[in-house]
Amino acid sequence: MSTLAVIPGDGIGPEVMAEVLKVHAVVEDAFGTGLKTEVLPYSADWFLEHGDVEIDIPAIGRTYGAVLLGALGDPRIPDNRHAIRIIGGLRQQLELSVNLRPVRLRTLAHCPLKHVRDVGDVDLVVVRENTEDVYVGVGGTVRGGRPGHVAMEVGVHTRWAVDRALEAAFELARSRPRHRLTLVDKSNAMPSAGPLWQSRFRALAASYPDVACDHLYVDAAAMELIRNPARFDVVVASNLFGDILSDEASMLAGGLGVAPSASYDPEDTSFFGVFEAVHGSAPDIAGTGRANPLASVMSYSLMLDRMGLRAAHRAVERAVDEVLRGDLLTPDLGGTARTDEVGDLICRAI
Amino acid sequence: MSTLAVIPGDGIGPEVMAEVLKVHAVVEDAFGTGLKTEVLPYSADWFLEHGDVEIDIPAIGRTYGAVLLGALGDPRIPDNRHAIRIIGGLRQQLELSVNLRPVRLRTLAHCPLKHVRDVGDVDLVVVRENTEDVYVGVGGTVRGGRPGHVAMEVGVHTRWAVDRALEAAFELARSRPRHRLTLVDKSNAMPSAGPLWQSRFRALAASYPDVACDHLYVDAAAMELIRNPARFDVVVASNLFGDILSDEASMLAGGLGVAPSASYDPEDTSFFGVFEAVHGSAPDIAGTGRANPLASVMSYSLMLDRMGLRAAHRAVERAVDEVLRGDLLTPDLGGTARTDEVGDLICRAI
Ligand SMILES: CC(C)[C@H](C(=O)O)[C@@H](O)C(=O)O
Ligand SMILES: CC(C)[C@H](C(=O)O)[C@@H](O)C(=O)O
Numbered sequence: 122m123s124t125l126a127v128i129p130g131d132g133i134g135p136e137v138m139a140e141v142l143k144v145h146a147v148v149e150d151a152f153g154t155g156l157k158t159e160v161l162p163y164s165a166d167w168f169l170e171h172g173d174v175e176i177d178i179p180a181i182g183r184t185y186g187a188v189l190l191g192a193l194g195d196p197r198i199p200d201n202r203h204a205i206r207i208i209g210g211l212r213q214q215l216e217l218s219v220n221l222r223p224v225r226l227r228t229l230a231h232c233p234l235k236h237v238r239d240v241g242d243v244d245l246v247v248v249r250e251n252t253e254d255v256y257v258g259v260g261g262t263v264r265g266g267r268p269g270h271v272a273m274e275v276g277v278h279t280r281w282a283v284d285r286a287l288e289a290a291f292e293l294a295r296s297r298p299r300h301r302l303t304l305v306d307k308s309n310a311m312p313s314a315g316p317l318w319q320s321r322f323r324a325l326a327a328s329y330p331d332v333a334c335d336h337l338y339v340d341a342a343a344m345e346l347i348r349n350p351a352r353f354d355v356v357v358a359s360n361l362f363g364d365i366l367s368d369e370a371s372m373l374a375g376g377l378g379v380a381p382s383a384s385y386d387p388e389d390t391s392f393f394g395v396f397e398a399v400h401g402s403a404p405d406i407a408g409t410g411r412a413n414p415l416a417s418v419m420s421y422s423l424m425l426d427r428m429g430l431r432a433a434h435r436a437v438e439r440a441v442d443e444v445l446r447g448d449l450l451t452p453d454l455g456g457t458a459r460t461d462e463v464g465d466l467i468c469r470a471i
Numbered sequence: 472m473s474t475l476a477v478i479p480g481d482g483i484g485p486e487v488m489a490e491v492l493k494v495h496a497v498v499e500d501a502f503g504t505g506l507k508t509e510v511l512p513y514s515a516d517w518f519l520e521h522g523d524v525e526i527d528i529p530a531i532g533r534t535y536g537a538v539l540l541g542a543l544g545d546p547r548i549p550d551n552r553h554a555i556r557i558i559g560g561l562r563q564q565l566e567l568s569v570n571l572r573p574v575r576l577r578t579l580a581h582c583p584l585k586h587v588r589d590v591g592d593v594d595l596v597v598v599r600e601n602t603e604d605v606y607v608g609v610g611g612t613v614r615g616g617r618p619g620h621v622a623m624e625v626g627v628h629t630r631w632a633v634d635r636a637l638e639a640a641f642e643l644a645r646s647r648p649r650h651r652l653t654l655v656d657k658s659n660a661m662p663s664a665g666p667l668w669q670s671r672f673r674a675l676a677a678s679y680p681d682v683a684c685d686h687l688y689v690d691a692a693a694m695e696l697i698r699n700p701a702r703f704d705v706v707v708a709s710n711l712f713g714d715i716l717s718d719e720a721s722m723l724a725g726g727l728g729v730a731p732s733a734s735y736d737p738e739d740t741s742f743f744g745v746f747e748a749v750h751g752s753a754p755d756i757a758g759t760g761r762a763n764p765l766a767s768v769m770s771y772s773l774m775l776d777r778m779g780l781r782a783a784h785r786a787v788e789r790a791v792d793e794v795l796r797g798d799l800l801t802p803d804l805g806g807t808a809r810t811d812e813v814g815d816l817i818c819r820a821i
Contacts, residue, residue: 200659209660233697234583255626260663270630272667276605280620307711309550310559313610317622343693343719347583348726361657365715369693376698 123186123391124157125424128207130191131165132402133412133460138191140414140464141421144437147468148425152433156186165195168203176207178214182392187424190397191417196404211395213252217384218285220251221293221423222367222399224374227445231375231454234347242351243373246293249363250286251384253277254314256360278314278359283321289387290357291329301333301354305342305362318359339366346370371399378413378453379445381420383427393427396420410459413451415441418467440470473536473741474507475774478557480541481515482752483762483810488541490764490814491771494787497818498775502783506536515545518553526557528564532742537774540747541767546754561745563602567734568635570601571643571773572717572749574724577795581725581804584697592701593723596643599713600636601734603627604664606710628664628709633671639737640707641679651683651704655692655712668709689716696720721749728763728803729795731770733777743777746770760809763801765791768817790820 127142129135148154163176181188188211193204211217226232226243237243259275294302304322308315319336326334337345339362345352346366350373358366371380377400385394398416406412419441425434444466450456451463458466477492479485498504513526531538538561543554561567576582576593587593609625644652654672658665669686676684687695689712695702696716700723708716721730727750735744748766756762769791775784794816800806801813808816 200665205659233585235585236583255657256660258662259623260625260661262663262667265666266670268630270667272628272663273609274626274628274661274664275610276624276626278622278624280618307605307714309555310606310711310714311610311624312608313612313622314624315550316615317612317620320616340714340718343715344722344727347697347719347722361660364657364660364690365693368690369697369719372694372697377694 124159124184126181126185126188127158127160128163128188128190129160130193130402131195132192132404132407134164134191134193134402136408136410136460137398137412137414137417138189140460140467141189141417143464144418144421144467144471147471148433148437151436151471152430154425154430154433158189159185163203163207164193165198165203169197173202173206176210178210181211182215185392187393187428188395189417189421189424190395192398192400192402194402194404208397209256212384213256215392215395216386217251217394218282219289219385219387220249220363221289221383222247222249222363222371223381223423224367224370226374227442231379231445232373234350234373237350237373245350245353245370246355247363247367247370248286248290248293248355248357249367250282250358250360252360253279253282254360276314276359276361278317280317280321283317284325285387287321287325287357290355291325291332294332294355295329297354299354300331301335303342303353303356304334304336305339305356305358305366306336307339307362309338314359342366343369346373367399375445375454377416378451379415379419381416381423383420383423385427393424396424410461411452412460413453414460414464414467415444418464436471437467440467443470474509474534476531476535476538477508477510478513478538478540479510480543480752481545482542482754482757484514484541484543484752486758486760486810487748487762487764487767488539490810490817491539491767493814494768494771494817494821497821498783498787501786501821502780504775504780504783508539509535513553513557514543515548515553519547523552523556526560528560531561532565535742537743537778538745539767539771539774540745542748542750542752544752544754558747559606562734563606565739565742565745566736567601567744568632569639569735569737570599570713571639571733572597572599572713572721573731573773574717574720576724577792581729581795582723584700584723587700587723595700595703595720596705597713597717597720598636598640598643598705598707599717600632600708600710602710603629603632604710626664626709626711628667630667630671633667634675635737637671637675637707640705641675641682644682644705645679647704649704650681651685653692653703653706654684654686655689655706655708655716656686657689657712659688664709692716693719696723717749725795725804727766728801729765729769731766731773733770733773735777743774746774760811761802762810763803764810764814764817765794768814786821787817790817793820
């Protein structure tokens with residue numbers, strides 16, 4: 122029996138997280154998961170009050186079974202440094218090499234593409250390596266702010282982390298009906314990172330003869346997502362490309378209001394990961410009741426799955442599917458429902 | 472009176488370039504540009520025959536007024552190294568800092584988005600810095616192929632090249648009706664490159680008070696292109712992000728069959744640049760007459776514009792518009808016309 126750390130966050134974060142906690146209470150009643158929750162205070166307000174202090178991230182990993190992370194981001198903090206510190210800190214210090222971002226269409230009307238005629242045509246998962254690439258913050262500046270200013274940004278890729286992301290992607294592809302995996306990179310313009318990703322992809326492919334593999338350059342992949350999303354099943358990419366492609370892909374199935382994510386260390390059996398909506402804190406609509414709680418509920422559902430709580434996971438998934446096929450929806454999906462009405466509906470549907 | 476270097480290239484390159492040369496003959500007759508053409512042999516076949524030899528790129532810059540570059544790419548050459556050598560060599564050795572990639576919808580039916588209801592909603596230009604970022608090939612590998620393999624890929628960004636791209640973008644934004652410029656970067660995850668782009672963007676913005684500026688992270692931009700393409704006028708980005716976003720954006724206006732590009736040194740007044748379709752060599756349809764020659768014709772038209780041959784440029788633009796509003800189109804745009812029929816139609820429309 123473990124405890125979930127809940128970080129409500131900024132902007133729409135807290136109001137959305139309130140719905141997740143309502144859903145969790147219902148799940149608890151129905152399935153008795155034994156998961157307690159504890160709220161951690163990290164938010165823009167907290168950082169503005171306490172200064173830019175270190176957070177003991179390893180302690181979070183040791184203390185809790187998982188983190189439910191609300192949206193972080195506040196216009197008062199340049200480039201949302203506090204968000205990067207928490208999100209990046211959790212991902213990197215806890216070695217959450219795998220970031221899963223499923224994109225699945227439930228209602229044709231939620232897809233903006235004219236040529237998508239079947240909800241099944243948009244059903245993909247982006248597996249993003251989650252700890253390396255340019256996100257390591259390695260680089261430097263020469264003559265900063267002066268005429269000869271040179272900036273260097275270093276993407277670091279290790280076989281260790283690449284393998285962990287690739288293995289998760291191959292396993293996922295194996296477990297899905299289409300058994301298909303697409304590697305996305307820019308090996309034609311990246312002579313160092315390219316060969317590492319390509320060679321490890323080929324090496325692992327040999328152990329997964331049942332998975333159909335292919336490869337796209339990232340520019341072509343950005344295009345193919347629009348041209349023919351049905352061609353994608355599982356997509357694996359480095360941190361930066363995974364970030365871009367998963368945001369783009371989310372638009373094909375209703376947008377960020379229904380884009381969940383799971384970040385985890387595939388080898389850790391006591392800390393199950395960080396589960397967060399892909400969307401940001403949307404300060405412009407905070408407090409208006411317009412925020413869609415589904416992305417966070419779906420992230421919570423990914424947590425249940427990762428913890429092996431299959432019955433609870435399936436119940437939440439069914440509830441989300443039911444809500445998404447109905448018309449009590451928030452404005453981002455063309456409805457007029459409020460955040461808490463959608464949350465209540467999920468609770469009733471479980 | 473200068474001479475154009477014509478590189479027909481691989482796959483569909485030569486058949487598409489043949490149409491450009493037909494169009495050029497008509498333009499020559501009508502407007503007397505005085506531009507001669509000379510074919511250069513660089514192609515996959517040439518490289519396979521001659522080996523991976525150096526090409527004297529500076530000599531091309533000194534000898535010709537511009538390069539009309541056909542698609543390069545051949546499955547026999549891994550990662551199309553010959554293409555990178557020519558394309559990358561021209562862009563970097565001739566300091567073609569600016570890569571323009573206009574995306575303009577002419578016919579509603581060519582936009583795959585349900586919510587685009589007016590052709591004017593997709594009319595943007597991506598200005599891509601064209602010589603730096605990860606494309607410099609700087610980086611390295613530790614323990615390659617062994618368990619502790621580490622790859623580092625370095626994106627290099629200099630104020631000199633960034634300023635040239637930004638200036639071109641501001642000038643372009645000023646010249647267009649909406650006067651709008653969006654900087655796309657990933658400053659929240661790139662502590663070295665981010666501040667350079669951001670600070671130079673702000674510095675230049677002060678000299679362009681008539682240009683409305685905004686900023687998006689690259690992941691958000693990839694999403695916004697689908698959600699609301701009408702918000703974009705001119706978009707400026709580093710080499711890698713410009714590559715990804717321009718390919719994605721091209722899908723909103725008919726795809727790569729109508730995606731042209733111009734690469735140039737904004738300060739060079741004798742060599743006007745390299746003009747090439749964004750598409751590749753499409754070996755699968757080479758020789759079938761299915762290739763769309765419009766992207767290359769539109770690239771040729773960008774060359775006329777860059778050379779100040781305004782009347783000729785406007786005539787070709789009008790002809791392209793007319794063809795795109797009609798129904799004699801290649802299969803990529805839903806038609807059944809052949810490459811040469813579309814070329815002939817352009818010639819007649821000029
Ligand atoms: C906040 C930002 C650094 C982050 C990222 O790029 O990883 C976000 O966009 C995400 O995808 O979770
Ligand atoms: C061939 C490749 C290296 C090139 C690039 O990425 O620049 C191409 O995709 C392009 O956009 O012209």
